[in-house]
Amino acid sequence: MINQIIFIFLFFSSIAVFSFSIYRIYHFYLITKPIRYHNWYSRLSILLKVGFGQSKLFRLHFAGLLHALLFWGFLVISFGTLEMVVDGFTNNHQSFQGLGTIYNIINLSIQIMGGIILIVAIIFLSRRLFVNIPRFNAPELKRKGKREAILILSLIILLMITLFFISSSAFAWWLHIILIFVFLNLLPYSKHFHIITAAPNLLLADLEAPSKMKHMKNIEHEVRAMLHPEQTLEVSDIVPERFGIKDIEDLTRKHYLDALSCTQCGRCTNACPANRTGHKLSPRKIVMDVRERMNEKGPLLLKNGLAADDHKSLLGNYITEEELWACTTCGACVQECPVMINPMAIILEMRRYLVMEEGTAPAGITAVFANIENNGSPWQISSDQRTSWIK
Ligand code: SF4
Ligand code: SF4
Known part of the structure; x- marks a missing residue:
């Protein structure tokens, strides 16, 4: 007994x-x-x-x-x-x-x-x-x-x-x-x-190609509103949220589930061409950082609401811009992961934040953006000249 x-x-x-x-x-x-x-x-x-x-x-x-x-x-x-x-x-x-x-x-x-x-x-x-x-x-x-x-x-x-x-x-x-x-x-x-x-x-694994950028409904609505001003769109539909990921409240549930599921085996980092060529990027670290940051900030958000701020962020205090821009988006990390985690999805969304919210990107990429905006092509020639090389 x-x-x-x-x-x-x-x-x-x-x-x-x-x-x-x-x-x-x-x-x-x-x-x-x-x-x-x-x-x-x-x-x-x-x-x-x-x-x-x-x-x-x-x-x-x-x-x-x-x-x-x-x-x-x-x-x-x-x-x-x-x-x-x-x-x-x-x-x-x-x-x-x-x-x-x-x-x-x-x-x-x-x-x-x-x-x-x-x-x-x-x-x-x-x-x-x-x-x-x-x-x-x-x-x-x-x-x-x-x-x-x-x-x-x-x-x-x-x-x-x-x-x-x-x-x-x-x-x-x-x-x-x-x-x-x-x-x-x-x-x-x-x-x-x-x-x-x-x-x-x-x-809940990602079934699409790992490098595919997720479609942003709010951007689509903004463009539609500009192209078809006669159409009435719900105001809440066209107010953009924050673009991309800066901190844990911007993550999707799948990103966090990925972080909870990481076995830290390092197969992703082992296969990462950026890591193997000496760049400061480890996809395993990206996933581990997400979990660690949630453990740090999660209790504060639960206590004081989503607007609570501890003056730190996942991007900056944990993951640096240097790491993010070292990614070649090859998808090898996703391919190798035994539990189908996608570290690249987090990297791409953080880059999206940098470009769309902060307006920062490495010089080479900024030049491409400028060319697309001015010439309608990534090159320094206009789109109507794109076949001139044939002559
Ligand atoms: S997608 Fe990026 S992080 Fe993943 S293996 Fe390729 S370079 Fe490394
Ligand atoms: S391969 Fe997958 S499980 Fe292993 S460390 Fe990388 S993300 Fe984590």
Whole structure:
């Protein structure tokens, strides 16, 4: 009976803390702008292929296989965790035993997958500690990324070791369940939150070409109003919002979900031609900055409303113009990301802010704008001369 009371107390305390963390993140999410989704059939097939099939992970063969094993392993052992919770509530031992042969097969699978997870976690931890892999030693990870990864991997190793003894040792059983509660409550504050957000992020992935600039309805309305003054448009339709992204309140919900889903694997940065040629741009850092800035400013906006200002912004204090203009818009980061995050979308929207709100752009681009405005072409010749080179 006393065991039952302790378990129920620990269970509900853990769920209460976890719910508070999720509640906080959900309200941050509501600060951002909603967008509409369609084409649910394609979305579902992406979720099955990239999410459950882990197809994009295999672009790096060895690391991809290990990650996929980790993912599938956790899916299998979650059955055992569910049974432990039922055992805890009912003060029983192996509550699902009544399933007979199926139970024995699942139990055996749990033991096998537990062993595989243990081996994979040890390999990952050794890699972090003893192997110099450039994508794990980037400046943006020096803040807390490496420590966090080591902590979580150590927790997973402990979880798997205790898993093997939960049937024979009460101490192992309690340690295992307490570690699960600790793990659960670390998730919302770590990159491992992707365990929860990766699936919805895949479901809501961008289906269009990654470099396609999003259509701006308010601009269209302004142009229409100029071309067809006889048409009456709703005043609210033609008042422009801020163009592009300066700070977190300008983000869409998908941008923020991207930031919550980032595994910090660095595959995007590894593939980024700007980063590889020594420019100060890391798509992983862009995504990490969004999450960090939301953690900084989100509480202020929730407390004092969207107009609250802390005299800082995502653009400027976190992400510099130099980083933004280093992007070639090649889309390699989007292509490589195993959870279909689009760092380039944030970069493009920040550039849009710089050009349309601040009127700033590198000299080469300003010249192109001037040519388009004056000549109707990006070159220093007018559009009616565009075929002269043939003569
Ligand atoms: S789109 Fe930009 S950030 Fe992404 S890989 Fe290409 S250059 Fe790098
Ligand atoms: S954006 Fe994607 S590829 Fe880049 S670090 Fe995050 S999860 Fe990895």
